[in-house]
Amino acid sequence: MEIICLLWKLFIPLRKLNNDCMDPNFNIIQALCRSALSSAKEMTEHQVERLIENYKKQGMKKEAKSLEGILKRAHKEQPIKPLNFVISSLDGDILTKSTTIPVDKETASPILEIIFQDELEHEEPLFNDSIQIAVDSVINEWRNFDKLVQLNASPSKSCLIYGDPGTGKTMLAKWIAKSVGLPIVLAKLDGIISSFLGTSSRNIANLFRFANRYKCILLLDEFDALAKLRDDPQEIGEVKRIVNTLLQNLDARSEKGFTIGITNHEKLLDPAVWRRFDVQIVIPHPNPVVREKLLTDFIFPLEYSLQELKFINWCMEDATGADLRKLCDWLKRTYILKGTEKRNTLDLMKQFATINAGRISKRIIGIFNGDIGNLYNELSNDEYLHLKQKDIASLLGMSPSSLSKLISKNNNNGKKSDTISS
Numbered sequence: 001m002e003i004i005c006l007l008w009k010l011f012i013p014l015r016k017l018n019n020d021c022m023d024p025n026f027n028i029i030q031a032l033c034r035s036a037l038s039s040a041k042e043m044t045e046h047q048v049e050r051l052i053e054n055y056k057k058q059g060m061k062k063e064a065k066s067l068e069g070i071l072k073r074a075h076k077e078q079p080i081k082p083l084n085f086v087i088s089s090l091d092g093d094i095l096t097k098s099t100t101i102p103v104d105k106e107t108a109s110p111i112l113e114i115i116f117q118d119e120l121e122h123e124e125p126l127f128n129d130s131i132q133i134a135v136d137s138v139i140n141e142w143r144n145f146d147k148l149v150q151l152n153a154s155p156s157k158s159c160l161i162y163g164d165p166g167t168g169k170t171m172l173a174k175w176i177a178k179s180v181g182l183p184i185v186l187a188k189l190d191g192i193i194s195s196f197l198g199t200s201s202r203n204i205a206n207l208f209r210f211a212n213r214y215k216c217i218l219l220l221d222e223f224d225a226l227a228k229l230r231d232d233p234q235e236i237g238e239v240k241r242i243v244n245t246l247l248q249n250l251d252a253r254s255e256k257g258f259t260i261g262i263t264n265h266e267k268l269l270d271p272a273v274w275r276r277f278d279v280q281i282v283i284p285h286p287n288p289v290v291r292e293k294l295l296t297d298f299i300f301p302l303e304y305s306l307q308e309l310k311f312i313n314w315c316m317e318d319a320t321g322a323d324l325r326k327l328c329d330w331l332k333r334t335y336i337l338k339g340t341e342k343r344n345t346l347d348l349m350k351q352f353a354t355i356n357a358g359r360i361s362k363r364i365i366g367i368f369n370g371d372i373g374n375l376y377n378e379l380s381n382d383e384y385l386h387l388k389q390k391d392i393a394s395l396l397g398m399s400p401s402s403l404s405k406l407i408s409k410n411n412n413n414g415k416k417s418d419t420i421s422s
């Protein structure tokens, strides 16, 4: 993997800038505005560095140099405060790398994992606008926790994030922790759930006792695993005990520190658990605009035209961020292994669909396997795509004249005979 990354950096030409398209740096500019507005200096600097790097890659030396100057001056003017600021009104000691982690008494497996600030990625997840606003407001509240407490404004302390797998929930929890400057205490449910009667409840109590002792964000990722146990009629007594312990501890935790719960299966979650969370955010699949930004980020440094990206985006309707990441990784692998072969984008997407049936919608697969005239109609009538006939011809790997001959032949015959070969 490292070798492939190195190859990208050394040999692969940088993607072209399409002057017609929206500013490809818009993601960064948005992130910059957000971090600058919340006065997170280290985050702002990181985003400026990304922008400089992109400008250099795009040959925009003047812009890069000017931003470098701004960054240098900012360094001289103000000493950098560590992002890991301390929210003083939160209870607890500071976690260090030598803090002992509690284990399950029967199996000795750790019941939690600590993720420190330097282990959290700088990568910000992207969401539809309304979600982005909700996320920013949680981050803002938690960052300004001290001020809000002073004003008696009872800031929120717990947040439940739910939505389909691959929509970026875990990434979001880590981003919140990064932005707030606190380490994560991540519950390890495989260590917590024990086959010994009563042990799971004891582990849950120990997990909360540990989290309450330190300044941290307690992260209960995929914690419907606890609720799922309710399906087993033989486990009823034990599950009741577990859920009760969880409820008691969540209540007590609300006085102590921040908690994030994540679930893919919100319906499996006990309604009483659900109510314990101050804020509840549902993460939907990304809309076409966000999908385009994610594709632009993930596909780098491969070169794709705006039309090709739009077409890929169209093929990935309903996809999650994780699906888009998978697709882009696959496109990079295909480029490395078969880079010299000239293949059109439709063929590539059809090949991806064949080995990733669950990642492409049935509607798109139906269109892929249907009549070329129908595919042409779908593409040319799509408001988001705005494709001209010559663009479509190029996506299908044809000359514009052969495409128009094919379409007029189809129209004349009124039959669906030109099935796309797979």
Ligand SMILES: Nc1ncnc2c1ncn2[C@@H]1O[C@H](COP(=O)(O)OP(=O)(O)O)[C@@H](O)[C@H]1O
Residues within 6 Å of the ligand: 124, 125, 126, 127, 164, 165, 166, 167, 168, 169, 170, 171, 172, 294, 320, 321, 322, 323, 325
């Ligand atoms: N909204 C998003 N923004 C950016 N990347 C995303 C997003 N959603 C998913 N991804 C990509 O998919 C990967 C898996 O996402 P993850 O946070 O584990 O999803 P979930 O926890 O919802 O199952 C991430 O590491 C990231 O590469």
Ligand SMILES: [Mg+2]
Residues within 6 Å of the ligand: 169, 170, 171, 221
């Ligand atoms: Mg997850």
